[in-house]
Amino acid sequence: MKNSDLQARFNAIRSNKIFELFVVSIIIFSALVIGAKTYNLPPYLQSTINVLDVGITLFFLIEIFVRFFGEENKKNFFKSGWNLFDTLIVIISLIPVSDTEMALVGRLIRIFRVLRMISIIPELRLLLNSLLKALPQLGYVMLLMFIIFYIYAAVGSTFFLNINPELWGNISISMLTLFRVMTFEDWTDVMYETMAVYPLSWAYYLSFIFFTTFAFLNMIIGIVVNVLEEERQKERREEEALENAGQPTLEDIQQELVEIKQLLKKQSGQ
Template sequence: MQSFASRIVSHRAFEYFIIAIILVSAVLIGMETSEALLAEYGNLLLWGNRIVLTIFIIEAVLKMWALAPTVGRYFKDGWNVFDFTIILLALVPSTGEFAMIARLARLLRVLRLISAIPELRLIVATLMKSIPSMGNIMLLMGVIFYIYAVAGQQLFHAHDPQHWGNLGISLLTLFRIVTLEDWTDVMYTAMEMHPLSWIYFVSFVIMGTFVIINLFIAVVLNNLEEAKEERLKELRQPPTRDCLLRELDQTQKALEQLRKQLGETKPERLHQE
């Protein structure tokens, strides 16, 4: 039975089935946002959510069963812990003071798409690996923002106090500029007082937008390659003792079935001769 559970959870069709259930869960959550649909199909939505939760529980039990008797291996995988946590939160009663928590827990079920699709897991792993390097880039960006914010406040606060009145407003203005959202309007206002103000704005756009964003992309791509290499190493790891025993058991069953088939064909050949 353990090998049967292992074959089920590792089968591609089972993975597609879980992805489909997650998408159905997302549709049910979206339908609950409509008062009209909730009033007309409230019971159906309730039972739909219960069925989805039951399927998730069965999936977790099957995965634990496949790893029995060492169920602790199930919790060694961070994605399994993530899925199990979502299931526990979904069991919170949806009435009383826990109603809001229950609604948010149902919303978290959509995040299971990340754990169900290997490609999304790889992207998330890449982003997590990129956080330390991104911290250094954010520190560099913070220094650049601070220097330009102080300079902009000193240069333009008298002419355009709405955007450069103090250090905080100047930082918000620079954030608007770095997103390229109508930043030219701010530049033209400053150029009414200082015609050469375009040097300040263009240099900041080049420094803050193109250089910094390219650094972010470079870090993510570098960590993506590292994550792919780690994934390949995991796939190339030698099989465990349990895997070898399962493969040996399947091979013995196949040989036994082949012997039976050969035994059945020999009398037929002798009869024909």
């Protein structure tokens, strides 16, 4: 069998939707196996889970080989960060560390195998890539949010220290208290406690909630959604470019018409 035929078969396997669904199901099953290891199980069940773990690792190794040999240009396989991540996770999972000091590291690596679902499902890759590309814009929003947190924490520590030192003892503890307020975790208890001494302190909490929960968090969501839409449009343009590849453009058609006219003029002149 020629290498091109073998590569075409591997490419057909890895592009098959049934194969992709089967890989996703194995990843989910792997997550369940990892979760089962956290329970106190009888020895025979523990041995069965260990055998299943080895089988899952071997399957992932075969799946990596299928994806690698299905790539027309083998160098392109290693240009993808997701392929490198998957390969690294599988290779490290093959190292026997159960009876060594690296057993904890081995378990952690097996936990990260669940992240392989992101590399398999395109929609998850799109979400993660959008989030990563939104980080520069999110950084400025987070910086502004930190400034608001710092100012309100300093004010709260100044006025409410004598009311409850456990919540307003210093600026770092005050920031943790404000995070509790922002997430609405029993924040009214904190507010009513200070209102007993400062009746107008409700304005402090409501203004803080408005700036953080309502304003900044909505800004973060808006930025992520905007970047996500841009990534989707970029993918659509790339797909359209691939579909239109090889088809004549308007400029090509106009150039051909000009050449045909010149040819007809030459023939009529003769």
